[in-house]
Amino acid sequence: MAEALLSLHGIRVRYDEPTVLEVDSLAVYPGEVLAVMGPNGAGKSTLLRLMGLLQQPTQGKIYFHDREVSPTDGLSIRRRMASVFQEPLLLNASVYDNAALGLKLRGLDGRTIEQRINPWLTRLGIEHLASRQARSLSGGEAQRTSLVRALALDPELLLLDEPFSPLDPPTREGLLLDLERILRETGITTVFVTHDRDEAFMLGDRVAVLIAGKIHQVGAAAEVFLRPVNEAVAHFVGIDTKLSGVVETVNEGWAQVRFNGGCVEVCGDFQAGEHLLLCLRPEDITLGAPDKDFESSARNRLIAKLVKIIPWGAHYRAELACGDNRLVALITRPSFLELKLHEGDDAVASFKATAVHVIKRK
Missing domain, CATH: 2.40.50.100 (RNA polymerase II/Efflux pump adaptor protein, barrel-sandwich hybrid domain)
Structure with missing residues (x-):
């Protein structure tokens, strides 16, 4: 099997005494979309923070390109990732300026930023909103802006934390279809967290089912949905x-x-x-x-x-x-x-x- 882009081994996260996350092994491979699916409170966001090196585990090791990540590596590796969260985190500025923020922080010049941003504004259908103030955007437009900002960084790893959950159904469906197309065309390695099994099945090459802080099953999307390994997974994937x-x-x-x-x-x-x-x-x-x-x-x-x-x-x-x-x-x-x-x-x-x-x- 190919070398994992990022992998977790023997992970435990405890707050006081309770163990809220227990992951013996999980990896994401170059070019794949790994959908992490589970109910609310399962530990999905905690897992994504670990994978994004925004939180240290109580126990266990994280590897990036088969090299163990040390506390001093965090910033340099995080610069090779990009994240989109459930709620768009936008400044009180234009769509263009919000989309360009990450590139500006990395010291790129205006011409280079424009060459990186404009194609993504077009691909996500918001080029006509470039000068619009972020506070006037709809939920879907704001989330598209967040995606442009993340994708323009050309990340090795894209982390998506339930980005569709606050959207109304038609807006959600349109953005899902656009994102599915973009991920297939670009091959960007992605970890996508969701509680929605339809989203997981649509976007995920592989699906990991996280219930009560533990990974119950990892496999090809069709395998997980059609052949769950236990009753808990069967219930969550819609086997009534x-x-x-x-x-x-x-x-x-x-x-x-x-x-x-x-x-x-x-x-x-x-x-x-x-x-x-x-x-x-x-x-x-x-x-x-x-x-x-x-x-x-x-x-x-x-x-x-x-x-x-x-x-x-x-x-x-x-x-x-x-x-x-x-x-x-x-x-x-x-x-x-x-x-x-x-x-x-x-x-x-x-x-x-x-x-x-x-x-x-x-």
């Missing part, structure tokens, strides 16, 4: 259907698992008597009316009661009860309206055996 069951029979790579509500077939090598957690994403469950035949290649069909129907953008989110278990399905509006199902009705929930992600219980 989780069935606890016991393997009854096995047969050449297939297993039948009984849970309180029925039986399910799954793929994999298991032993009779094993305790499993069966995970299903809502988009992998198809609904049908119990009194109608519908074509499906799915091996698994469960009768469940439709408990709640919630409009969900272009879909309906259907919550169902099957025994003591809760199933959640995401159905397109046309498909759901065609079914003519209502809350309180029985429905058939079907899904393929290959759609079930299995976590072995310890």
Whole structure:
């Protein structure tokens, strides 16, 4: 594997007695976007401050280009990084002057600064705002200004601390799309912290899931979202259907698992008597009316009661009860309206055996 640009080893952060962050190993590699995802209070901002050398760990080591960072190295290495925070930190000055601030502090002349700033103003769509005062900007315009200031520094490492969270949905979506394009085109190594799984999946080449101060899983974005390693990660990445069951029979790579509500077939090598957690994403469950035949290649069909129907953008989110278990399905509006199902009705929930992600219980 390539040399890590920045890596953390044996990190512990304690305030008084409680350990608020415990990271045994984490690295970001040149050219990748590492999305650090977790709920509020998980320790994401603390982790980003460590990676930005703005805070010292209580215990552990940080390496930059495989060289251990010492307290005296901090300033020189920080000059090779740039950060964008949740709240734009702008001076009472023009957009151009705010964007140029970092370059001015590094002693560049006006002509060079102009050559560095203007292309980024254009790429982020705010060249027409160059002379506008920062206090008159919208939230999205202010955050774009912060991004120009950071990107114009040509950093080796870009650190983004939930930069989209204060923005309204249309503004957030537009900025996300622009940033995704810029990161792909430039290959800037980036650590992006977010509590939003859609943002993490969209921007991250790899995703690290941080819960209660600990890294639970690191891997390719699709791997983390489709194959979480434990129940905590499964819950956070949006797997709403989780069935606890016991393997009854096995047969050449297939297993039948009984849970309180029925039986399910799954793929994999298991032993009779094993305790499993069966995970299903809502988009992998198809609904049908119990009194109608519908074509499906799915091996698994469960009768469940439709408990709640919630409009969900272009879909309906259907919550169902099957025994003591809760199933959640995401159905397109046309498909759901065609079914003519209502809350309180029985429905058939079907899904393929290959759609079930299995976590072995310890």
